[in-house]
Amino acid sequence: MADSKTILSGAEEKMDMAIMYLEDALAHIRAGKADVRLLDGIRVDSYGSMVPINNVAAVTTPDARSIAIKPWDKSMFRVIEKAIIDSELGIMPENNGEIIRIGIPPLTEERRKQLAKQCKGEGETAKVSVRNARRDAIDALKKAVKDGMPEDEQKNSEAKLQKSHDKYIKQIDDMLAAKDKEIMTV
Numbered sequence: 674m675a676d677s678k679t680i681l682s683g684a685e686e687k688m689d690m691a692i693m694y695l696e697d698a699l700a701h702i703r704a705g706k707a708d709v710r711l712l713d714g715i716r717v718d719s720y721g722s723m724v725p726i727n728n729v730a731a732v733t734t735p736d737a738r739s740i741a742i743k744p745w746d747k748s749m750f751r752v753i754e755k756a757i758i759d760s761e762l763g764i765m766p767e768n769n770g771e772i773i774r775i776g777i778p779p780l781t782e783e784r785r786k787q788l789a790k791q792c793k794g795e796g797e798t799a800k801v802s803v804r805n806a807r808r809d810a811i812d813a814l815k816k817a818v819k820d821g822m823p824e825d826e827q828k829n830s831e832a833k834l835q836k837s838h839d840k841y842i843k844q845i846d847d848m849l850a851a852k853d854k855e856i857m858t859v
Contacts, residue, residue, distance in 0.1 A: 677830035687806035
């Protein structure tokens with residue numbers, strides 16, 4: 674028989690995973706500011722294996738509007754440049770032979786609205802995950818009652834679960850509000 678603590682901690686773990694997913698998803702949405710995490714999804718061919726850019730170069734943000742990439746091996750300039758051009762980033766890199774610079778252009782109003790909509794979609798996905806974790810835990814608690822758990826323990830656990838759910842939903846809303854503000858700030 675599963676006890677309520679195990680069920681609740683499993684649900685909390687799933688809700689934490691939803692928050693971590695959302696943090697990662699929001700970090701990869703370009704909001705007009707330079708962030709080295711924008712390059713996380715871009716892979717380059719290094720000695721026969723596909724690796725992230727930060728494995729073959731030093732990636733920094735010298736200011737809020739640009740990312741600087743300094744490859745450790747001079748032969749990687751072309752490969753990194755091509756990978757950035759072929760990516761979904763949509764920005765043309767500048768190569769001066771020493772450093773590859775990526776200038777982050779200011780966003781248009783239309784693009785800002787598009788990004789805000791994309792953030793809301795990611796937030797909704799995270800909220801659905803939190804709700805699913807709550808539903809699965811409630812189902813497990815109901816099953817545990819059939820296996821001999823006292824009903825008052827089930828009710829108390831459901832109340833704790835609801836509080837936990839509300840806390841995570843509020844956290845998601847706060848993250849979305851912060852990202853929305855960041856996107857809409859000109």
